[in-house]
Every structure is written in C-alpha cells, then in structure tokens.
Amino acid sequence: MKLYLIRHRQTLWNSEGKIQGKTDIPLNEAGLLQAELLAEAMERYPVTAVYASPLKRAYQTAECVAGRQGLSVIAEEGLREVDFGFWEGMTWSEIEERYPEDFALWDKNPAEHAPTGGERREDCQARISKAMERIIGEARGDVALVAHGGILVFAVLWLIRKRQEKNEIIVKNASITTVEYDRKTGEGRLLCLNDVSHLGKSCSDDGIK
Numbered sequence: 001m002k003l004y005l006i007r008h009r010q011t012l013w014n015s016e017g018k019i020q021g022k023t024d025i026p027l028n029e030a031g032l033l034q035a036e037l038l039a040e041a042m043e044r045y046p047v048t049a050v051y052a053s054p055l056k057r058a059y060q061t062a063e064c065v066a067g068r069q070g071l072s073v074i075a076e077e078g079l080r081e082v083d084f085g086f087w088e089g090m091t092w093s094e095i096e097e098r099y100p101e102d103f104a105l106w107d108k109n110p111a112e113h114a115p116t117g118g119e120r121r122e123d124c125q126a127r128i129s130k131a132m133e134r135i136i137g138e139a140r141g142d143v144a145l146v147a148h149g150g151i152l153v154f155a156v157l158w159l160i161r162k163r164q165e166k167n168e169i170i171v172k173n174a175s176i177t178t179v180e181y182d183r184k185t186g187e188g189r190l191l192c193l194n195d196v197s198h199l200g201k202s203c204s205d206d207g208i209k
C-alpha cells in the first residue's frame with residue numbers, strides 16, 4: 001500500500017514565521033488556493049481514505065483532497081501537531097530571547113527537553129506510533145494523511161523504521177511525501193519526499209540533510 005503524507009497549506013502564522021503547535025489557526029487565502037491545487041494533483045493518486053489532524057489548517061486541506069475523491073475526512077487525534085506550550089505564537093528569535101535557557105536545552109537535545117510547557121518528543125512519538133498502527137490496521141488500500149511538519153517527520157520515520165538524527169528529515173509546507181509500506185513485513189520505503197510539483201516545482205529530495 002502507499003501512504004501519501006501531506007503537510008497542510010499556508011496559514012497567517014506560517015507566513016509570519018510563528019510557531020503554531022496546537023493553536024488552531026485556519027488556512028489563509030494563499031493556503032486555500034494551495035489546497036485546491038493539491039487536491040487536483042491528488043486526483044492522479046486515488047485513495048480509499050483521507051485521515052487528518054483535527055486542527056483547522058490540516059482538516060481544511062484534507063477536505064479539499066477528500067472532496068475531489070468522493071470521500072469524507074477521518075479526524076485522527078494522534079495526528080495533532082506537537083504541543084509547543086508557551087512558545088506558540090512566537091517566532092524562533094522571540095522564543096530564544098524570552099526563554100533562552102529552555103531554548104538552548106531543547107535546541108541541543110530535543111529528545112530530552114520539551115518546549116517550555118510543551119510536549120516531550122517521547123510522548124509525541126508514542127501517540128504517532130499508535131495512530132499509525134490504527135491507520136495501517138484500518139486501511140483497505142492507499143491512504144492520505146494530512147497533518148503537520150513535525151508529526152509527519154515522526155510518521156515517515158515510523159514507516160521506514162528509521163531513527164531521526166537531528167533535522168535529518170524535514171517535511172516542507174504544502175508538500176506531498178509518498179511511502180510504500182508492506183504490511184506483511186512491516187517495512188516502508190520512501191518513494192518521494194517533499195513533492196511540490198502541484199505548486200510549479202519539481203519533486204525534490206532536498207528535505208533530507
């Protein structure tokens with residue numbers, strides 16, 4: 001089976017460089033246009049189900065994809081974005097200025113240190129693992145997952161059974177990442193990372209560092 005991992009389209013906070021996390025920010029005008037272009041592109045890849053984070057920016061994107069394929073969106077709580085606590089609504093430079101010690105610890109070792117008042121990586125990975133197990137178990141064919149940058153990185157790593165080195169994989173905004181997954185062996189193969197051809201750019205592997 002194939003899984004199409006789709007990062008939501010643009011929001012106002014995306015354009016301003018602000019951390020969104022669990023804050024429920026809807027798509028802006030550009031994001032809505034991007035979502036329609038994505039949905040049109042996804043018509044080439046029929047799916048049997050569309051799962052999405054319940055946050056508006058992901059759910060709105062998923063509705064465009066699902067609508068084109070005659071499906072309803074399945075909200076999956078496990079795909080909700082990482083909780084960045086008190087850092088949400090700020091830019092990285094603002095966070096570094098306001099929470100210098102916490103930011104330095106997190107930036108050096110995010111596996112051991114959570115954002116101020118936010119979610120630990122270990123807890124996030126645990127809920128993603130459970131969500132992916134549910135989705136794989138329910139799937140009756142190829143599926144689409146619409147979620148957030150950090151969450152989709154964890155999902156890709158779970159599917160290909162790989163540990164993340166710091167910032168090795170980055171899932172870009174408005175991109176489609178495709179993974180082929182063998183349910184018999186439990187192994188996945190990354191076919192394409194950060195396809196933005198629907199936005200006039202080519203499929204790229206430059207999300208791997």
